[in-house]
Amino acid sequence: MVSGEAGIGKSRLLAEAGTRMAARGWPVLDVHADRLERRVLYAALVAALRAVRVDSTYTEGLRREAVAALDLAVPAAFGQACGAVTRLFTALAATGPLAITVDDLHELDDDSLALLAVVLRRLSSAPIGLVVALRPHLAAPNAAAEEMLDRLADEVEVVRVELGTLSPEELAAVIAPVLGAEPDKDLVAEVHRRADGNPFFAAEIARSLAESGLLAVEAGHAHLTVAPQAVRLTRRNAVLRRVVPLADQARAFDDLVRAHVVTADAPDGYRFFHDIVADALYDEIGPAECRRLHRMIAERLLADRARGEAVDPLELAWHVSESAVPGDPVAVSVLTEAAHRALTGAPEAAANFCARALSLLHDDADERPGLLALRCRALARASRPADAVGPGRTALDLLPPGEDRFRTATAVISSLFLLGRVDEAIAVVDGQIAAGPAPATLHAQRAVMLVFAGRTAEARDEARVAAAAVPASPAEDVVVCGQLAMLTSMLGRHAETIEFADRALRASGTSTTLQLQALAVCASTEALAGLVSEATWRLRRAEQLAEETGTAHAFPGELGLTRVVLDYLGGRWDGALEGLRTVAAELETREQATLAAALTAVELEIRTWRGELVLAARLAARPAPTMRNMADLHAHAVAGYLAASGDVPAAVRVLRDALTDPSTAPYGCLLLARLIELAPDPALLSTLVEIASPRVSPWSKTTLHRTVGVARADRASLVAAVNSAEAGGLVFERARAQLALGELAGDAAPGLIEAYRTFARLGAHGLRRRAGRRLHELGEKVPRSRSRASGLLTESEERVARLVQQGMRNREIATALHYSPRSIEVYLSRIYAKLRVSSRLELARALDAMDAVS
Template sequence: MPFAGRAAELSQVLDAVLPVPTGGLVAVAVSGEAGIGRSRLLVEATDRLRSRGWRVLAVPGDRLQRRIPYGTLAAAVRALQPDNAYTDGLRAETVAALEAGSGSDFARACATTTRLLAALSAAGPLVVVADDVADLDEDCLTLFTVVLSRLAPAPLAVLLSTRSHLAEPSPAAEELLARLAEGAELVPLELGVLTPEQIADVVTPALGGRPDDTLAAQLHLRADGNPFFAIEIARSLAGSGLLTRAGDAVRLDVPPDRIRLDRRDAVLRRVVPLGPACREVARALAVLRTVDLARIGLVAQVADLPEPAVAAAFDELVRAGVAVASPGDNPTVAVRDEQRRYRFAHPIVAEALYDDIGPAQRRQLHGRAARPLAAARSRGEPVDLLDLARHVSESAEPADADAVMVLADAARSALGSAPETAAGLCERALSLLGPDGEGAAGLLSLRCRALARASRPAEAAACGREALGLLPPGPERYRTGTAVISSLFLLDRIGEVIEVADALVATGDPPAALLAQRAVMLAFAGRLDEAAEQGALAESAVTASPAEDVVVCGQLAMLTSMLGRHERTVALGDRAVRASGGSATLRLQALAVSASTEALAGLVTVASGRLREATDLVDGGATQLFPGELALTRVVLDWLGGRWDQALESVRPVGAELAVRREATLAGALAAVELEMRTWRGELTLAAALADRSVPRVLNLAGLYIWALAGYRAAAGDPGGAATVLRAELDRAGDTPYGCLLLSRLIELEPAGEDIDGLVKDLVRMAATSVSPWSLTVVHRTVGGVRADPQALREAVTGARAGGLTFECARAQLLLGEHDEGDGAALVDAYRTFGRLGAHGLRRRAGRRLQELGIKVPRARRGGDGLLTESEERVARLVQQGMRNREIAAALHYSPRSVEVYLTRIYAKLRVASRLELARVLDAMDRSP
């Protein structure tokens, strides 16, 4: 199809994606009806970007391959030609991960695809093109949702297209677009119809000349301005002898009312003139979707024709251009040449033929396709199980036990690598079986586990609870229960978690993993004595495998951390790592769970070591399990370790990934960490949105969040409100791991009516059994500040340094400098640390004390003291003053395009969406003390 009539839309696409090298991920979503030119626009945009040196990964959606997990993506990655051995190695790893079949393949596929795209974009901008994105398989869409959230800062563009009206909704595609809108810049672009003049440009090559105004108007009218249908109608008219050429123009040879063609007729006429045999073969191809030459016999069985007749008709379809083999890297015909696979030249042709068959005959044709495939499978011959399952799904009658078995087998085979596909197959099998059919419990269990793997916890929990009501005691019931508990936990429904766990424990002989899981949930609910008792039972239970031992140790490490027994936390983490033996997958699981638990407890040194080892394993090719835990660990360690710019840069992609995975509990911890940093930086407008979140229901994380919330309220001018929430949380759960932090912050507020000396004694008592460097440092700093005790403050400084707690160390150094005139060096260190972290209120306080002591105040360095670079801050300040982009460009001697690029980066860093929001954030930062 010629590129005509879309110059304005092409400019919009290019204008949106060209700033990517400096602004990070941008996605353009092109929508419109079938045949409107979405594919042609993406091809033209891709060609323009390729000519500018961009790398291209084309992953076209294909209804014919939707039941093949990662099929189109694997083919696209396989066809890449990297320019260096390292990236080529990543390409091979990614193909292997996409084509493997073990239970951990989704995590591995996400990890390898992320590394590959990062490597491709590191050498220059990369564009991922996904035409007809809703026709990608659901597992591929889920993978892209996770991977793109991780690559938000990368020089990466995504060009998507989707039909305005889908025959079947695609929740996975909708989720992908929603996450792109939240975590990156998403530019929607809807294509409208072409004008008669533009239609004339489009059909000229098909007619061999330009249509006159009357013919162009008729083509426009009958095609509704759709270029694909206009070309098909023009070809039909040309073949019917109804057109005359007059010089360079082509005109109608009959009155317009003699024409009887509409859009659907024009498509079907591509096949109808070819004869009855061709029509039957074309209908068979519409059902089979794609065939290679070795499957002509199968085509013959579906078409109910002799093989020689089918071969002749098939060749005629190829000669007529109705059926085509892959022409290479054509984005609309993504087939593999080496297999000589054939399909229709355009999806619209396949859809028109398929829809023309009728539902009853469609079922019959799918049945003809399923029977020989099922027979071949029963003989032990290799059969594409998912292809067989598709035909069975479309042709089976209710209560067909053989069909249910095929669908269940296909679901089990797809569970590890394609959980979305597995869940859909289970749903279809259940619809055939009926709710009371034999085997429903097993299918519900399988679907629950598939949905849990696919990060759809709400559906997994509902399905799993239905399965639990049917399953007898035994391993499958416990396996299902574990998936239900994990899903409910991610949804922050702790009460229901305990209800399910109690029911499982009450029947039969529960495994150690379930006992440990229940212990943790009891602790999350605040039932600490019961949790400790259940944890002791879990630790004494015999585990059935190294994998279960790793799970039990990880759960018990979380439990002991919540109980404040940090020595046991570290010991259980060590035991989990030892239990993993030689399995890289189990070792990574042990490291990830232990590291996140220890990091949130403030055990920076131990958690850092585990994170380094986990990172080495992932870099070495291990399957990346628990990406949420590892990402959160990294942010927490950057926060505690004084790398705040790095932590805040990571918050956005990590938050997006946790949202994609619906890991509400980890997201609550991330929000608390970000809220604390934003508050100390004086970024109160940004902090306000975080302070409006619901308090996590998990007991220990609720304490962490309320501690950060109280800090924000005090900074925002509401110390009374801060004291109220702190006191309420201390009364509710003062003995939780963050009790020391909560009580310390309450003491610092010096609320009216409180006995500060009594509170300090309570703090000392609370910390008496703690071995956490974080808690001990906070206690020494608070006691030293209240009692003006330099020795306690020195102990705080020493403990913070030993524990890797950079900000805590600087706070203790500030107090030490204020209470001991001889410790000017500590005060200088604190001043520099606060400046580097962007905690300017504390930096100015340290500066004033240095001036009082007659010590030279170090020169403030602006480059690294906040999120914005010096150039970005200049642009932001001019926006704050009300200047427009052209005025800013003139003032700074930039091009308007450069100003747009700077603003894109500034908006992303400060998490604002408009010039007004940016000005308000800067105003708030200027007002902060």
């Protein structure tokens, strides 16, 4: 990290570093940030990606994929963009180190900074060198840049280089080429004093003195021809004095080129020679002149539109936004129109247009309630629930009864739900229903909120009201059915869950947005209920629809969560952990606490079954979620971790605390089954049979049959568990049932062998060893414990390799596996030799390829 004041030589240092790294054969991603491009999402990063050298058609394809993901410029596509850029960086660093240079990091847009932070942390073990330059002590510091550097400092080694000013002797070498002669000591001292030792300003001052005729060269040395106090030249004037308007604009531009103020950048373009020139020019113009220029452009565009000419409303809105004055009705109208147009494709921009329009209105303006409502809905669409609540609640206080008010209420309630603030959501919906006749949407939302609050009887009554109401539109029907699918899933009525999910899709008609909403919301609901077949179908249909219509950015949280849960239930644990990284970053950015809690529970289960208890401990220590279903999943996973750690009493306490009312607990079957495993109790088993028997979810049926089979030594129940799991696509649950059956019956060796292989593939080696011991007892041949890595690695070596694949560093792996860092180095040397790889990145790629084949 190179820091220093403007003109001190940061850019020159980065350019030289990039040149030298390129000479070594490194691909160099050269990012140049500036104040103007910061207004455009990913602009500087995309320009750098397009210019970086690639060495294969495969990498070129990844480059196009990354640029396309960034060109979406939609905040909801953040996770997709992170994944695409990660794949590109991985490919670029596959054959040798990758260098990334970022000049003026503080001028990079916030989305690019967030993306680089996520991607570079994922690739912290890859051979990537990052060199950034930034100015310290800014008047308006870039918090996102500082956060990025802080995050990286936690993962990688950061070397800080502070560039100071030059001495008079060093400065003499800088200005000598400008003057064409060696400066004498007095001239050097004067330039050094005026430039404060800054090389850029020193060169500009020297050039200005020479052009002003204030220097003479005698005997090969340059000196001042006037007294120093007669020179009226400051650092800023030295930069700007050559930007003098001339009568002939063409001659003026030629003068600027000759003076190196602007320089050719492309066959048809020019740029300022240095960012300092641009900054000085804009500072000299001042905000008032900027507003005047924006106003001139806005007025011309408005006149063009009045004559019937085509005008881009978003471009018009930008100029209006920069130049409007409070109370301007035309500006408010233009910004409102732009917000409506941007609502679907660019909700962040729509929210910003609304905010600007609101800043132009007085507190009692008639347009204010509608703009607040629109801003709330835009922020909700942009997955910014925390920001959506404030303007939405204010709008609800101001809006008259009607569709706009109900749509705003729906957005506020959904946002509060995602934030885990269920009681507040209930208060909002109660207030809206009390104010007069309410649409079916609000009744459906209220029903869901009530069941999350534990008021199950009221929730059932409210659900009947919602189901009996006639939706006013297809959009309302989709929302109502999605909410009722969620409600019935919470109540264990999974046949109705599937029915409402199908109805939501039928109601969506031909609308792509409604179809994606119906598919995404219901797929995540079904996945969390263990309805693997149904959720898989909806996920595939949503992905196909998104690809066909170019809306891959839609509903990233719901669809990402669905993929992770289905990979977990379907026995693709490595895929689940890989997906967790991207989806977790997306949900963290969007503050979607409810969905994020499900990811934590899934990862905690996988880490516990794999015996990675150090990693599991960090997950178990996270605060318990407030949402009832997520709290149940969290308790189930934490109890499993505590039991695996040897603290069975604590695990039992966690489960009992979560089972205050087993009949209404959303995951009561899972909680009871785990409690019975740890503390067998016939009464608890009877309760499990009572609440699980009516449920049709394969996950519930498998859990019931396996638990009953083990507790009662009932072969038929265990066979039913195996069959239910197989029919439901529950790979891990099927292996657990096969293990239980094999431990009970002497003739179930084929299923036991299959379970052994499943546990080995998943990395659940504790269960694999149990299956192996039972096969020994039965006199059966135990399958060789072949590593998934082509059968070459031992169990310990594979565990180390898999943690490397997940991006962990040696000391983290040592902590997780209770080894010394030196032991990890020895293991890695053996792994590299066996798999014929030479780096951590090559190892990860080799394991990825083997996983794909398996």
